[in-house]
Amino acid sequence: MIELQHVTKLYPASSRPALDDVSTEIDKGEFVFLIGSSGSGKSTFLRLLLKEDDPTTGTVTVNGKTLNTMSKWQVPKLRRTMGCVFQDFRLLRNRTVAQNVAFALEVINKPQRTIKRVVPEVLEMVGLEGKANRLPGELSGGEQQRVAIARAFVNRPLVLLADEPTGNLDPETSEGIMLLLERINRTGTTVIMATHDYHIVDSMRRRVIELNGGVIARDQSRGVYGVGR
Amino acid sequence: MRVNFVLSEVATGLRRNLTMTVAMILTTAISLGLMGTGLLIAGMISDMKEIYYDKVQVSIFLADDVTDEQRAAIEQQLADSSEVASYLYESKDEAYERFQQQFSQQPELVQNTPPDALPESFRVELVNPERYEVIAAEFPNGQNGVDQVRDEGDFLDRLFSLLNGARNATIAVAVVQALAALLLISNTIQLAAFNRRNETNIMRLVGASRWYTQLPFILEAALAGLIGALLAVGGLVLTKVLFVDKTLAGPIKAGIIPPVDWGAIAFISPIIAGAGVGLAAIAAYVTLRLYVRL
Numbered sequence: 465m466i467e468l469q470h471v472t473k474l475y476p477a478s479s480r481p482a483l484d485d486v487s488t489e490i491d492k493g494e495f496v497f498l499i500g501s502s503g504s505g506k507s508t509f510l511r512l513l514l515k516e517d518d519p520t521t522g523t524v525t526v527n528g529k530t531l532n533t534m535s536k537w538q539v540p541k542l543r544r545t546m547g548c549v550f551q552d553f554r555l556l557r558n559r560t561v562a563q564n565v566a567f568a569l570e571v572i573n574k575p576q577r578t579i580k581r582v583v584p585e586v587l588e589m590v591g592l593e594g595k596a597n598r599l600p601g602e603l604s605g606g607e608q609q610r611v612a613i614a615r616a617f618v619n620r621p622l623v624l625l626a627d628e629p630t631g632n633l634d635p636e637t638s639e640g641i642m643l644l645l646e647r648i649n650r651t652g653t654t655v656i657m658a659t660h661d662y663h664i665v666d667s668m669r670r671r672v673i674e675l676n677g678g679v680i681a682r683d684q685s686r687g688v689y690g691v692g693r
Numbered sequence: 694m695r696v697n698f699v700l701s702e703v704a705t706g707l708r709r710n711l712t713m714t715v716a717m718i719l720t721t722a723i724s725l726g727l728m729g730t731g732l733l734i735a736g737m738i739s740d741m742k743e744i745y746y747d748k749v750q751v752s753i754f755l756a757d758d759v760t761d762e763q764r765a766a767i768e769q770q771l772a773d774s775s776e777v778a779s780y781l782y783e784s785k786d787e788a789y790e791r792f793q794q795q796f797s798q799q800p801e802l803v804q805n806t807p808p809d810a811l812p813e814s815f816r817v818e819l820v821n822p823e824r825y826e827v828i829a830a831e832f833p834n835g836q837n838g839v840d841q842v843r844d845e846g847d848f849l850d851r852l853f854s855l856l857n858g859a860r861n862a863t864i865a866v867a868v869v870q871a872l873a874a875l876l877l878i879s880n881t882i883q884l885a886a887f888n889r890r891n892e893t894n895i896m897r898l899v900g901a902s903r904w905y906t907q908l909p910f911i912l913e914a915a916l917a918g919l920i921g922a923l924l925a926v927g928g929l930v931l932t933k934v935l936f937v938d939k940t941l942a943g944p945i946k947a948g949i950i951p952p953v954d955w956g957a958i959a960f961i962s963p964i965i966a967g968a969g970v971g972l973a974a975i976a977a978y979v980t981l982r983l984y985v986r987l
Contacts, residue, residue: 539900540900542900543897543900545900546900548898556891556895567895571698573905
């Protein structure tokens with residue numbers, strides 16, 4: 465499903481590699497926490513999977529396709545198989561909840577019929593069925609993140625990448641978001657979530673990949689955040 | 694491609710950067726208008742060459758005290774010369790008549806010129822216009838009733854080099870203005886891309902194609918280019934109606950200056966429009982490739 469082989473990423477401005485000879489494999493349908501302190505390489509890991517950046521050396525494979533050799537015009541196709549959620553939601557503030565979700569389908573040329581059908585479905589799934597016509601500014605943080613998840617999931621991606629999705633939310637709201645991500649994972653979607661939230665990691669007991677200074681310090685199935693916390 | 698989506702993006706983009714859009718349209722319009730003027734002058738020059746070069750090549754002006762014998766001798770010499778293709782005699786009266794016609798727009802000048810001030814002359818067309826020197830040598834100035842031999846071609850050459858200079862200057866200014874327009878388009882597109890960075894970031898992440906993301910920006914520039922071109926064509930039409938057709942009516946009627954006809958404007962309008970739309974779109978595309986991550 466997803467495979468990194470001896471991946472090293474050097475940014476021009478930095479002398480230390482952001483990822484240093486990282487090799488790992490993630491199977492279809494897995495739920496993986498990516499943990500580590502700031503600057504440990506979590507974001508670089510996710511960026512490489514999206515082909516927002518290319519590794520300096522090593523190969524990244526997603527869905528059987530080697531990203532290193534992928535041409536620029538094939539990248540949109542890759543990204544249509546992946547959904548992204550961020551700490552800051554990244555919603556369009558002048559569009560309603562339903563329009564935000566529909567936007568993701570419109571710009572990849574989905575027919576209007578399909579959009580009319582699937583947008584209410586996904587909004588119901590994330591628990592926002594009554595708020596389709598609200599603007600993001602009128603929603604709570606947790607609700608806004610649900611919109612973002614709906615947008616990431618509406619095209620039924622194979623992989624959902626979440627970069628600190630609960631970073632701006634209180635523990636109770638975070639729990640709701642995690643239940644939603646678990647539910648998405650149960651549909652067969654691989655979920656990779658970068659996080660600092662040890663409560664969540666400890667309570668869910670899923671696979672944990674810990675990065676430290678660009679190398680994998682720990683890769684544990686049913687892991688916890690770390691000792692001494 | 695969802696046409697509505699793209700068009701609404703274009704409209705939003707143009708409205709959001711209204712001042713930049715107006716500046717972009719105006720500089721484009723001025724540049725294209727000057728380019729059109731340059732093309733019109735070029736057309737006019739070639740029309741004028743046809744009018745003038747065909748007529749007269751060498752004028753032999755006769756002295757005031759020329760005798761009938763001298764005049765007849767000159768005429769005989771012209772008739773016998775193998776260098777002369779044809780010649781025409783113009784009396785003092787005829788010269789004055791032509792003068793009145795040419796300067797009908799300047800009545801003071803006509804009034805202050807006595808009818809006998811203009812010399813009689815032979816207008817000579819040469820077999821080979823380059824061989825002016827030979828004719829000049831045959832009729833030395835100030836002898837045998839000849840006052841002066843003048844190579845009209847030489848005068849026309851100077852006139853046309855002046856007109857060519859005017860055309861080149863116009864086109865040079867048009868090019869500089871076009872450069873300003875292109876830089877302004879580039880800036881506007883960067884600003885538009887910055888304003889819409891949230892939308893384009895999301896489009897990139899959900900896998901919208903490059904074209905889908907870039908097209909609204911390119912169309913935005915092309916539309917501004919088109920509006921600029923329309924303004925430029927409007928400016929040319931106004932120049933023709935208000936300046937050329939009115940102020941220059943006299944010389945045009947007298948056949949000194951060729952008229953600017955609608956056909957010429959109709960001919961250059963699509964060139965202007967194509968240049969406006971094409972250059973704007975290319976500038977936008979290059980800007981997106983170089984400066985904007987989409």
